[in-house]
Amino acid sequence: VSIEQTDTGLEYINVASEQLCSAKIFLQGAQLTEFKPTGKKPLIWVSSEEDYQEGKSIRGGIPICWPWFGVNQNPEWPIHGVARTSLWRADEIAEQDDEIRVSLTLPMTQVDETYWPHKSKLKVEFILTNQLEVRLTTTNLSNQTITFTQALHTYFPTPAIEETQVDGLQGSKYIEFSEGPFDQDGLVGFARETDMVYTQASAIQRIITPDGIIEVGRENSSSCVLWNPWIDKSKRLSNFADDEYHTMLCLEASNVMDDSAIVAPGESHTLTTTICWV
Numbered sequence: 001v002s003i004e005q006t007d008t009g010l011e012y013i014n015v016a017s018e019q020l021c022s023a024k025i026f027l028q029g030a031q032l033t034e035f036k037p038t039g040k041k042p043l044i045w046v047s048s049e050e051d052y053q054e055g056k057s058i059r060g061g062i063p064i065c066w067p068w069f070g071v072n073q074n075p076e077w078p079i080h081g082v083a084r085t086s087l088w089r090a091d092e093i094a095e096q097d098d099e100i101r102v103s104l105t106l107p108m109t110q111v112d113e114t115y116w117p118h119k120s121k122l123k124v125e126f127i128l129t130n131q132l133e134v135r136l137t138t139t140n141l142s143n144q145t146i147t148f149t150q151a152l153h154t155y156f157p158t159p160a161i162e163e164t165q166v167d168g169l170q171g172s173k174y175i176e177f178s179e180g181p182f183d184q185d186g187l188v189g190f191a192r193e194t195d196m197v198y199t200q201a202s203a204i205q206r207i208i209t210p211d212g213i214i215e216v217g218r219e220n221s222s223s224c225v226l227w228n229p230w231i232d233k234s235k236r237l238s239n240f241a242d243d244e245y246h247t248m249l250c251l252e253a254s255n256v257m258d259d260s261a262i263v264a265p266g267e268s269h270t271l272t273t274t275i276c277w278v
């Protein structure tokens, strides 16, 4: 494990373990941008047009959306919160034969009090083996209950989105573009812009792609967001080639419904996602 820098000056933790995996985690946003189990295909996607600019969210990997998801009720505020464009501090890098743990903390001094006037601690822990586990913990250091929304906005690769389906959302309900809720029956396929928030879904989804099946576990996650921008939205996205929508999808462990993450004084809340090839 080493600390490297892009030619644009962004620092990242580089993990290269013959036995386990390779991975990259940027200090900006504590954003994992690469994860490849040794001897297997990458499990994480990043745009070919990503240019790693300071203060700009990286298009791909696992953006950490916190302390809100999507557009804030104050539309002037940044989409998906402030954690993903803030500079985190690497706390612990522990290498063992069977796992590598990387922990980062977002110092609250980095978060403008306008956006988050609470005393709290935000920590993310990556547990890397031949699978990837991400634990996002919010600790409430204030004397009042805090509520927020959040997502681990993971970008997954597929050779062909039209031949990709998601299993494990059967029986749940979803809203999309403020419509719904609708019942979800059967597997989910992709044939148009898709931006769905599923609730009451099982804790495990499987992304069935022509390259194999990716299993995604979610813990302490009341919602599962499924997104593919398709043709028109792709043209409006930063750092995203027009035809790249064929090669990716997002499936997000999240708590995005109003105030769905609630933490009492002195308590902590951990949102977890676990990702592996089946």
Ligand code: TA6
Binding pocket: 057, 070, 079, 080, 153, 195, 225, 227, 237, 238, 250, 252
């Ligand atoms: O999670 C889906 C979504 O909310 C989409 O609506 C789209 O905005 C996407 O996130 C990406 O947002 P970003 O700000 O990273 O371009």
